[in-house]
Amino acid sequence: MIELVSRDRCVSCDICVKVCPTQVFDPGLDGVPVIARQEDCQTCFMCEAYCPADALYVAPDADHPVQVEESALIAAGKLGKYRASLGWGTGRVSTAQQDDSYRILALSERLAPKKAAAASHPSAPA
Numbered sequence: 001m002i003e004l005v006s007r008d009r010c011v012s013c014d015i016c017v018k019v020c021p022t023q024v025f026d027p028g029l030d031g032v033p034v035i036a037r038q039e040d041c042q043t044c045f046m047c048e049a050y051c052p053a054d055a056l057y058v059a060p061d062a063d064h065p066v067q068v069e070e071s072a073l074i075a076a077g078k079l080g081k082y083r084a085s086l087g088w089g090t091g092r093v094s095t096a097q098q099d100d101s102y103r104i105l106a107l108s109e110r111l112a113p114k115k116a117a118a119a120s121h122p123s124a125p126a
Contacts, residue, residue: 001041002048002058003068006079007032009055016047016056038065045082052089054080 012031026036043062059066073079087094
Protein backbone atom coordinates (compact mmCIF):
# COMPACT_ATOMS: atom_id res chain seq x y z
CA MET A 1 0.00 0.00 0.00
CA ILE A 2 1.29 3.49 -0.81
CA GLU A 3 2.72 4.95 2.38
CA LEU A 4 4.89 7.91 1.51
CA VAL A 5 5.44 10.74 -0.95
CA SER A 6 8.74 12.38 -0.05
CA ARG A 7 8.35 16.15 -0.08
CA ASP A 8 12.14 16.50 -0.31
CA ARG A 9 12.53 14.26 -3.36
CA CYS A 10 9.32 14.97 -5.26
CA VAL A 11 9.83 16.97 -8.48
CA SER A 12 6.12 17.79 -8.92
CA CYS A 13 5.77 15.91 -12.21
CA ASP A 14 2.44 14.27 -11.25
CA ILE A 15 3.41 11.04 -13.04
CA CYS A 16 2.21 9.07 -10.01
CA VAL A 17 -1.17 10.78 -10.28
CA LYS A 18 -1.41 9.79 -13.95
CA VAL A 19 -0.25 6.15 -13.72
CA CYS A 20 -2.25 5.09 -10.66
CA PRO A 21 -4.99 2.73 -11.88
CA THR A 22 -7.22 3.43 -8.86
CA GLN A 23 -6.62 7.19 -8.68
CA VAL A 24 -5.18 7.14 -5.17
CA PHE A 25 -3.44 10.51 -5.58
CA ASP A 26 -4.69 14.04 -5.95
CA PRO A 27 -2.43 16.77 -7.32
CA GLY A 28 -1.18 18.85 -4.40
CA LEU A 29 -1.67 22.59 -4.25
CA ASP A 30 2.07 22.96 -3.67
CA GLY A 31 2.95 20.52 -6.48
CA VAL A 32 3.53 17.50 -4.24
CA PRO A 33 0.86 14.83 -4.84
CA VAL A 34 -1.38 13.92 -1.93
CA ILE A 35 -2.28 10.34 -0.99
CA ALA A 36 -6.03 11.04 -1.00
CA ARG A 37 -7.53 7.53 -1.16
CA GLN A 38 -4.97 5.22 0.40
CA GLU A 39 -7.56 2.51 0.99
CA ASP A 40 -8.00 2.24 -2.81
CA CYS A 41 -4.32 1.38 -3.36
CA GLN A 42 -3.90 -2.05 -4.99
CA THR A 43 -0.19 -2.24 -4.16
CA CYS A 44 0.62 -2.50 -7.87
CA PHE A 45 3.81 -0.41 -7.44
CA MET A 46 3.10 1.54 -10.66
CA CYS A 47 3.56 4.89 -8.93
CA GLU A 48 6.87 3.85 -7.38
CA ALA A 49 8.10 2.32 -10.64
CA TYR A 50 7.38 5.44 -12.70
CA CYS A 51 8.52 8.07 -10.18
CA PRO A 52 11.63 9.65 -11.75
CA ALA A 53 12.83 10.97 -8.38
CA ASP A 54 12.43 7.82 -6.26
CA ALA A 55 10.15 9.87 -4.03
CA LEU A 56 7.55 7.19 -3.31
CA TYR A 57 7.37 4.20 -1.04
CA VAL A 58 4.84 1.42 -1.49
CA ALA A 59 4.81 -1.06 1.37
CA PRO A 60 4.27 -4.66 0.28
CA ASP A 61 1.44 -5.12 2.82
CA ALA A 62 -1.72 -4.50 0.81
CA ASP A 63 -4.19 -5.14 3.63
CA HIS A 64 -3.65 -2.12 5.85
CA PRO A 65 -1.51 1.00 6.19
CA VAL A 66 1.75 0.77 8.08
CA GLN A 67 3.64 3.55 9.83
CA VAL A 68 6.87 4.50 8.09
CA GLU A 69 9.61 7.04 8.78
CA GLU A 70 11.19 8.57 5.70
CA SER A 71 14.64 8.70 7.29
CA ALA A 72 14.46 4.99 8.16
CA LEU A 73 13.36 4.13 4.61
CA ILE A 74 16.28 6.12 3.16
CA ALA A 75 18.77 4.51 5.57
CA ALA A 76 17.48 1.05 4.62
CA GLY A 77 17.58 1.85 0.89
CA LYS A 78 13.85 1.27 0.54
CA LEU A 79 12.72 4.58 -0.89
CA GLY A 80 12.32 3.87 -4.61
CA LYS A 81 13.68 0.34 -4.20
CA TYR A 82 11.14 -1.26 -6.54
CA ARG A 83 12.11 1.08 -9.38
CA ALA A 84 15.75 0.33 -8.73
CA SER A 85 15.11 -3.42 -8.78
CA LEU A 86 13.54 -3.01 -12.23
CA GLY A 87 16.66 -1.20 -13.36
CA TRP A 88 14.67 1.92 -14.26
CA GLY A 89 16.39 5.27 -13.96
CA THR A 90 19.60 7.00 -14.88
CA GLY A 91 22.68 4.91 -14.27
CA ARG A 92 20.74 1.70 -13.64
CA VAL A 93 20.83 -1.46 -15.71
CA SER A 94 17.56 -3.06 -16.78
CA THR A 95 16.84 -6.38 -15.12
CA ALA A 96 14.44 -7.50 -17.88
CA GLN A 97 17.04 -9.96 -19.20
CA GLN A 98 16.92 -11.78 -15.85
CA ASP A 99 13.16 -12.37 -16.10
CA ASP A 100 12.32 -15.62 -17.89
CA SER A 101 8.56 -15.01 -18.00
CA TYR A 102 8.92 -13.99 -21.65
CA ARG A 103 9.40 -17.69 -22.40
CA ILE A 104 5.73 -18.28 -21.62
CA LEU A 105 4.76 -15.87 -24.39
CA ALA A 106 7.13 -17.52 -26.85
CA LEU A 107 5.66 -20.93 -26.03
CA SER A 108 2.09 -19.70 -26.47
CA GLU A 109 3.02 -18.20 -29.87
CA ARG A 110 4.46 -21.53 -31.01
CA LEU A 111 1.36 -23.41 -29.86
CA ALA A 112 -1.16 -20.96 -31.37
CA PRO A 113 -0.79 -22.19 -34.99
CA LYS A 114 -1.22 -25.81 -33.84
CA LYS A 115 -4.39 -24.95 -31.93
CA ALA A 116 -5.78 -23.00 -34.90
CA ALA A 117 -5.10 -25.92 -37.25
CA ALA A 118 -6.73 -28.38 -34.87
CA ALA A 119 -9.80 -26.15 -34.55
CA SER A 120 -10.24 -25.84 -38.33
CA HIS A 121 -9.88 -29.61 -38.89
CA PRO A 122 -11.68 -31.36 -36.07
CA SER A 123 -11.17 -35.09 -35.91
CA ALA A 124 -13.97 -37.32 -37.15
CA PRO A 125 -16.43 -38.46 -34.50
CA ALA A 126 -15.82 -41.93 -33.16
